[in-house]
Amino acid sequence: MTSMTARASFIELDARARAFALLDGGTARELCGPFDRIESPWLEPQGVVPQSDDGVVVVRGKLAGRAVVVIGIEQAFQGGGIGEVSGVKIATALSLAARDSRAGVPTAAVLLLETGGVRLQEANLGLATVAEVCAALLELRPLQPVIGVIAGMLGCFGGMSIAAGLCTELIITSEGRLGLDGPQVIESEAGVAEFDASDHPLIWSIDGGAQRIRTGLADTLVPDDVAAIRAAVIEGLGRGVPADHRSGWIDSLGALLAAVDPTDPPEPADLPAIPSKGDER
Amino acid sequence: MQTLNFEFPADRPPARRAHVGVAGSGDLEVLMTPGPVGVARVRVRTSVDGFDTVWRVVLERFFARHPVSAGFELNDAGATPGVVALRLRQAVEESMEEDGK
Numbered sequence: 254m255t256s257m258t259a260r261a262s263f264i265e266l267d268a269r270a271r272a273f274a275l276l277d278g279g280t281a282r283e284l285c286g287p288f289d290r291i292e293s294p295w296l297e298p299q300g301v302v303p304q305s306d307d308g309v310v311v312v313r314g315k316l317a318g319r320a321v322v323v324i325g326i327e328q329a330f331q332g333g334g335i336g337e338v339s340g341v342k343i344a345t346a347l348s349l350a351a352r353d354s355r356a357g358v359p360t361a362a363v364l365l366l367e368t369g370g371v372r373l374q375e376a377n378l379g380l381a382t383v384a385e386v387c388a389a390l391l392e393l394r395p396l397q398p399v400i401g402v403i404a405g406m407l408g409c410f411g412g413m414s415i416a417a418g419l420c421t422e423l424i425i426t427s428e429g430r431l432g433l434d435g436p437q438v439i440e441s442e443a444g445v446a447e448f449d450a451s452d453h454p455l456i457w458s459i460d461g462g463a464q465r466i467r468t469g470l471a472d473t474l475v476p477d478d479v480a481a482i483r484a485a486v487i488e489g490l491g492r493g494v495p496a497d498h499r500s501g502w503i504d505s506l507g508a509l510l511a512a513v514d515p516t517d518p519p520e521p522a523d524l525p526a527i528p529s530k531g532d533e534r
Numbered sequence: 535m536q537t538l539n540f541e542f543p544a545d546r547p548p549a550r551r552a553h554v555g556v557a558g559s560g561d562l563e564v565l566m567t568p569g570p571v572g573v574a575r576v577r578v579r580t581s582v583d584g585f586d587t588v589w590r591v592v593l594e595r596f597f598a599r600h601p602v603s604a605g606f607e608l609n610d611a612g613a614t615p616g617v618v619a620l621r622l623r624q625a626v627e628e629s630m631e632e633d634g635k
Contacts, residue, residue, distance in 0.1 A: 267556055287553045287565055300535040302579045302609050304557040305565055329558025 261479040263404050264428060268310045268325035271365050271404070274479045275323055275486060276314035284311045285342055293336045295375045304330045309339040311346045317487045320358060322350050325365035328407040334372030335413060340382025347389035347399070354396040361397040361490050362390075364420065365404070369435060370411015383412035390419045394498065398422065400489045402482060403429035403471070408460065410435040419500050422489040423471040424482065425462035431471060432460040458521035467525035470499075536583045540590065542597035544574035548604050548629035555621045562610040562618060564625045569605045580610040588615060596622050602629070 266274060273281050285291055287305035296303045308330035312323045324346050326333045335343075343364075350360040371379035390399055401420035403409045408430030409417045417423060417431060425431065434442070436450035449455060458464055465471040473489065475481045512527045513519060519527065548568050555563045569575060574597050578589055592615045600623070613621070 287563075288551060288567070290565075297535065297579070300581075302535055302557050302581045302611055304563055304609055305553070305607070327556055327558075329556040329561065 260476070262477050263479050263482050264406055264426070264477045266479075267329065268308075268327035268365060268367070269312075272310050272312040272323040272325045275363060275483050276312065276316055276321070277318065280314040281323075282313050284313060284346070286310075291338055291342075293338045293375065295336065295378070299374050301331070301374060307336060307338040307342065308333065309342045311342055316361075316363070316483075316490065319490060320353075320360045321363055321490070322346050322360060323363045323365065326368045326413075328367035331372055331374075333368030333407055333413075334374075335368060335370065335379050335383055335386075336372040336375035337378040337382055339372075340379060340386055344382060344385035344389040347386065347393050351389065351393040351396055354393065359397055362393060362399045363486055364399065364401045364416070366401050366409040366413055366417050367404070367407040368409055368411065368413045369407065370413055380412060383416065386413070386416050387419055390416055394419065394421055395494060398490050398492070398494055400424065400486050402486065403431055403462065404477065404482065405429040405462075408432070408435075410438075418470075419498070421495065421498065422473065422492070423465075424473045424475055424485045424489065425465055425471040426475055426477050426482075427462045428477060429462040429465075430456065430460040431462070431465050436460070455521070459524075464521065464524065468527075536580055536586075538578040538580070538586055538589055540576040540578070540593055542574045542576070542593065542601070543572070544597060544601040544603040545571060546600070546602050547571050548602050548626065550629055551604075552625045552628040554624045554628060557609040557611045559611055560613055560617065562608055562613040562621055564621050565607040565609075566602075566625045566629055567605045567607075568629075569603055571603045574601065574603055574606065576606040576608065578608045578610060580608075580612075582610075582612050592618055595619075600626050602626050604629075 292303040293307050308327040310325040350362050353360040398421040401417045401423045403425045405428030414433050436456050439448040440450040466474045473485045475485045552566045557563045
């Protein structure tokens with residue numbers, strides 16, 4: 254039976270509104286906000302208009318009474334691209350959560366991942382900060398869960414998809430997408446015969462949220478609804494720190510790669526049947 | 535990209551600062567900070583060059599109706615005059631709300 258109450262779309266919210274919508278009412282406090290004006294120094298000299306928060310929103314607060322930091326990437330600014338400042342904001346927020354956790358104030362993290370990866374205008378600095386993000390995530394995740402949320406519509410690609418792969422758990426919608434290289438990158442690098450970036454059913458049959466759940470690369474499929482996503486995050490946090498993380502399943506993930514013949518790739522519908530998924534679960 | 539600076543007479547102090555919008559395609563970000571009474575100072579950074587006159591006209595019309603004495607920083611990614619007017623209006627409304635962020 255469908256709910257009588259109207260759904261409140263999460264996708265239609267910007268990053269700041271998403272972070273505030275997840276947290277318990279009255280507990281949210283933004284750090285390094287727009288009025289701190291910590292914007293990218295690299296964009297203006299290249300003729301790109303900067304944004305006052307460099308496209309990353311960091312909000313401390315409580316979720317179901319538990320201390321968390323929500324880190325949201327704004328997909329409308331530079332395609333959610335990670336630059337020096339935005340990347341360091343993410344890495345530092347995760348590091349501080351780890352420091353607080355070690356100091357007796359357990360602080361979990363929620364990452365709202367809508368990003369095309371590293372911002373091209375800050376290429377090397379962006380790559381370096383993505384490495385810092387991954388290092389900080391690995392610092393925090395043995396202490397407290399790091400829950401990734403890919404709600405859409407942009408999805409999570411490039412360097413930040415590696416950070417997504419390191420998350421304790423990943424929550425995704427059917428509209429969300431997850432992939433290392435985005436469809437247009439694959440098409441421009443390997444040709445339209447390899448991947449047709451205008452073929453939306455093809456994109457969602459590989460990168461789409463429902464398929465990423467079927468192939469075991471994401472954990473919880475949720476509808477585009479604020480209450481449902483909030484509930485899924487709370488459940489994920491409640492499961493705590495697992496004995497082993499998906500990114501540690503080297504053997505089973507390697508077996509997955511070995512099972513695919515690139516000269517005769519499987520149909521998207523056959524991908525979930527490839528063995529090894531969850532063997533170690 | 536182009537940076538433009540404007541000043542308009544303004545005598546209504548806002549209750550608090552306000553932040554609205556995103557510097558994303560077709561939209562703009564507005565930061566509004568209370569300033570000295572008497573003047574509204576506007577700095578526009580826009581991705582589209584050559585629209586100085588349009589900006590002046592749009593802002594003149596806005597501050598004639600809403601003479602809010604504040605500093606306005608606009609980070610624009612090609613918003614239309616209609617979107618610019620709506621975002622400014624939204625910033626002014628937010629600055630008057632009881633429960634500001």
